[in-house]
Amino acid sequence: MTIALEELLLDGPFALDSVGKSRRLVPRLLDLTRHHHAACESYERIIDRLHADWSQATTREDLPYLPVGVFKHLLLASVPPEEIVRELRSSGTSGAASRIVLDRATAGLQTRALAKIVADFIGIERRPMLVVDQANLLRGATSLNARAAAVLGFSNFGRQHTYALSPDLALDTEAVSQFAERFRETPVLLFGFTFIIWQYLVLACRREGRKFEFAPGSVLIHGGGWKRMLDIQVDNAAFKTGIAETLGIHQVHNYYGMAEQVGTIFMECAHGRLHTTDYSDVVVRDPLSLAPQPDGATGLLQVLSELPRSYPGHSLLTEDVGAVTGEDDCLCGRKGRTLRVDGRLPRTELRGCSDTRVL
Amino acid sequence: MELLLPDSGDAQAQIERLRNATLKPFDADILAFFGDFSQRVLADTGLRQYPELVALGYWFRPAAVARLRERHVHLAEGGVLRPRGVALHYAPSNVDSVFVYSWFLSLACGNRNIIRLSARSAGARRAALFDLLTALLQDPRHARIAAATAVVSFAHDDTQNAALACDCHLRVTWGGDAAVNALRRVALPPLATELVFPNRESWALLDASTVLAADETTFEAHLRGFYNDAFWFAQQACSSPRALAWVGTQETVRRAQLRFWDGLRAYLHRRGEFSDASELANRLVATHVAAAAVPAQSLEGSLADWPLRISSDALDPLQREQHCGYGLFYEVQRDSLAECVALFAPQDQTVAYWGFSRETLIDWAQSLGDRCVDRVVPLGKALQFSDRWDGQDLLQSFSRLVSID
Numbered sequence: 001m002t003i004a005l006e007e008l009l010l011d012g013p014f015a016l017d018s019v020g021k022s023r024r025l026v027p028r029l030l031d032l033t034r035h036h037h038a039a040c041e042s043y044e045r046i047i048d049r050l051h052a053d054w055s056q057a058t059t060r061e062d063l064p065y066l067p068v069g070v071f072k073h074l075l076l077a078s079v080p081p082e083e084i085v086r087e088l089r090s091s092g093t094s095g096a097a098s099r100i101v102l103d104r105a106t107a108g109l110q111t112r113a114l115a116k117i118v119a120d121f122i123g124i125e126r127r128p129m130l131v132v133d134q135a136n137l138l139r140g141a142t143s144l145n146a147r148a149a150a151v152l153g154f155s156n157f158g159r160q161h162t163y164a165l166s167p168d169l170a171l172d173t174e175a176v177s178q179f180a181e182r183f184r185e186t187p188v189l190l191f192g193f194t195f196i197i198w199q200y201l202v203l204a205c206r207r208e209g210r211k212f213e214f215a216p217g218s219v220l221i222h223g224g225g226w227k228r229m230l231d232i233q234v235d236n237a238a239f240k241t242g243i244a245e246t247l248g249i250h251q252v253h254n255y256y257g258m259a260e261q262v263g264t265i266f267m268e269c270a271h272g273r274l275h276t277t278d279y280s281d282v283v284v285r286d287p288l289s290l291a292p293q294p295d296g297a298t299g300l301l302q303v304l305s306e307l308p309r310s311y312p313g314h315s316l317l318t319e320d321v322g323a324v325t326g327e328d329d330c331l332c333g334r335k336g337r338t339l340r341v342d343g344r345l346p347r348t349e350l351r352g353c354s355d356t357r358v359l
Numbered sequence: 360m361e362l363l364l365p366d367s368g369d370a371q372a373q374i375e376r377l378r379n380a381t382l383k384p385f386d387a388d389i390l391a392f393f394g395d396f397s398q399r400v401l402a403d404t405g406l407r408q409y410p411e412l413v414a415l416g417y418w419f420r421p422a423a424v425a426r427l428r429e430r431h432v433h434l435a436e437g438g439v440l441r442p443r444g445v446a447l448h449y450a451p452s453n454v455d456s457v458f459v460y461s462w463f464l465s466l467a468c469g470n471r472n473i474i475r476l477s478a479r480s481a482g483a484r485r486a487a488l489f490d491l492l493t494a495l496l497q498d499p500r501h502a503r504i505a506a507a508t509a510v511v512s513f514a515h516d517d518t519q520n521a522a523l524a525c526d527c528h529l530r531v532t533w534g535g536d537a538a539v540n541a542l543r544r545v546a547l548p549p550l551a552t553e554l555v556f557p558n559r560e561s562w563a564l565l566d567a568s569t570v571l572a573a574d575e576t577t578f579e580a581h582l583r584g585f586y587n588d589a590f591w592f593a594q595q596a597c598s599s600p601r602a603l604a605w606v607g608t609q610e611t612v613r614r615a616q617l618r619f620w621d622g623l624r625a626y627l628h629r630r631g632e633f634s635d636a637s638e639l640a641n642r643l644v645a646t647h648v649a650a651a652a653v654p655a656q657s658l659e660g661s662l663a664d665w666p667l668r669i670s671s672d673a674l675d676p677l678q679r680e681q682h683c684g685y686g687l688f689y690e691v692q693r694d695s696l697a698e699c700v701a702l703f704a705p706q707d708q709t710v711a712y713w714g715f716s717r718e719t720l721i722d723w724a725q726s727l728g729d730r731c732v733d734r735v736v737p738l739g740k741a742l743q744f745s746d747r748w749d750g751q752d753l754l755q756s757f758s759r760l761v762s763i764d
Contacts, residue, residue, distance in 0.1 A: 042651035043651075045650055045651050045652075046647055046650040046651055049650045049655075049656045049657055049658060050646060050647060050650050050658050050662060052657070052658070066647055067640070067643040067644045067647050069640075069643075069644035069647075069648075070644060070647045070648050072644075073644070073648040073681065074648055074651055287636035287639065287640075288634075288635075288636055288639060288663065289663050290639075290661075290662060290663040291663075300636075300640075317643065319640050345636055345637055345640055346637055347637050347640065347641070
């Protein structure tokens with residue numbers, strides 16, 4: 001590795017324009033490709049065999065990628081086992097879960113990057129924090145699932161952490177009321193997974209005819225994907241309306257991120273765009289030809305991040321569909337590419353004669 | 360437990376009834392039933408859109424049943440071939456024709472049949488087939504067949520499986536390793552026996568010189584054959600080829616591959632067939648995971664290609680396990696047929712060939728490892744059902760030989 005960790009993440013995270021970013025990010029990503037090629041035998045085989053011209057890459061579009069699904073089948077590590085300090089597991093809505101191994105350096109980079117990004121939206125001061133999830137989420141877990149990892153990561157931005165839901169996902173009205181009452185003058189941070197917030201907080205409030213009033217300037221940050229929300233036909237606008245009605249919160253930020261690239265999340269600004277950072281980027285590929293698409297065209301999202309050192313996850317082709325919505329031109333003033341996420345590619349169910357459904 | 364056929368009556372009562380509904384192999388009522396079935400299927404314009412159901416109707420036409428009957432007579436030499444008794448079939452939910460083959464062949468041998476289907480696989484294809492079978496079994500001429508049949512559906516339940524096993528003489532499990540393992544935990548009575556059809560995989564075996572030398576007509580016919588084998592069920596059937604073994608020098612194979620795949624792509628194009636983004640996503644994950652396997656592999660063409668081709672030194676368990684179908688093909692080159700022997704594993708079932716004589720293949724098959732390869736058929740016949748399947752002669756396995764000296 002030629003990149004010193006210290007020089008990383010000093011600036012930004014939304015400072016670099018397209019020129020600055022291609023100067024900083026692309027060489028680092030090429031460097032990471034070489035690092036993982038040298039350090040992870042499986043990765044070496046995969047890219048030598050399927051992305052044979054990887055070493056000639058000069059642009060972000062040329063970078064070899066792994067389909068994000070490979071982490072469900074292969075444990076890919078670029079560090080010896082004794083350096084692994086944590087293993088993340090994706091939620092695995094269908095079938096197997098992804099396994100992501102972190103060493104101390106990568107885990108540290110993730111924490112610092114996330115802090116930089118979130119601070120840009122809510123400031124560096126820690127706020128009283130209401131976690132919209134089960135009170136026992138973090139107890140007794142040895143390897144972290146995506147929800148627990150996200151809660152743990154975001155907990156750094158809060159103080160006086162309070163959980164809004166009981167272990168059986170019922171709304172803990174008393175806890176939430178007390179929290180709102182206690183911080184009636186202080187802007188707070190609410191955090192949770194989109195579907196959990198909707199199902200167990202917003203809908204529970206609506207059902208009970210209950211409203212909470214949080215202090216002006218309070219912020220809600222939510223992520224985890226829209227799949228289940230789209231299933232029940234709730235879009236971002238409806239979600240925001242529900243939040244405003246039941247919680248009185250008007251600053252709501254969705255983010256797009258995944259267990260395979262913790263740290264470099266894409267946060268939604270006040271203008272509704274998801275932002276790449278100085279340490280991350282996105283390429284949109286045609287879902288049939290895999291060719292990089294021009295800005296504005298819809299396709300599969302390939303996400304790039306300079307954080308993954310302990311596993312080869314710096315360039316991942318997702319099964320999420322979206323588009324680049326602009327570059328260096330968002331009214332919020334943040335530089336870099338912005339994107340939109342439309343949802344998940346529908347997957348063909350594997351079938352065949354080896355399935356009697358006896359089980 | 361729900362009774363699907365012969366009618367929607369009481370399943371338990373029907374199962375009680377069929378114990379005494381004895382039949383003789385290939386008796387007149389059975390032959391009339393098959394004849395009527397075949398005629399109705401082939402006359403039904405609504406079924407034309409389901410080629411595997413048309414094939415099923417054709418398979419049980421009188422001339423074909425007569426040949427089965429001759430084989431049965433031949434197998435009975437040295438004694439009498441009697442039915443096993445009550446046969447309990449577990450059928451795959453997703454290839455509807457399989458349950459009919461299993462049921463009818465067992466019926467031909469004179470067995471009474473209980474067939475368990477999953478209720479989950481609804482759909483127009485199954486509805487069309489069931490409408491036809493219901494009407495057929497309600498015909499008074501087929502009352503004896505109806506009395507000897509119970510097609511049932513129930514959620515997986517070991518108590519239910521055990522109760523059914525208690526009174527059966529033969530259990531037939533289709534549907535792969537998981538189904539076989541689950542049902543093997545359910546004990547059979549000591550005198551009962553079982554037939555199992557676990558996960559299997561299949562190959563195409565091509566002689567490169569033959570492919571190069573073929574005239575256009577022959578070449579097209581074989582392309583069509585390969586298309587039927589590999590693309591009809593998107594390689595999801597166990598007998599569909601997922602890998603190709605090419606025999607010839609490296610240079611000959613390279614030229615033959617060029618002709619073969621160019622021809623196939625043009626054929627797919629003419630048929631107006633294409634792959635979709637979801638299938639591509641499946642292929643991408645499969646190839647990337649499998650590329651971490653030990654055998655040397657290289658991508659032929661681009662990752663977005665359909666068909667997607669990967670040249671490989673051999674096929675290892677990771678490549679086999681990850682294979683998703685949908686137009687993904689591993690290709691292996693060997694200088695001679697003899698050198699192909701080590702490629703084949705115990706789970707390999709069908710080899711669809713082009714360019715080898717039957718004599719050569721007989722010699723070659725004798726050199727294969729234990730359990731490897733049960734079926735060697737010309738290219739284009741991989742999906743055709745046969746009364747010899749997975750190394751079993753089904754007429755024999757569905758029967759009991761009483762030897763008389």
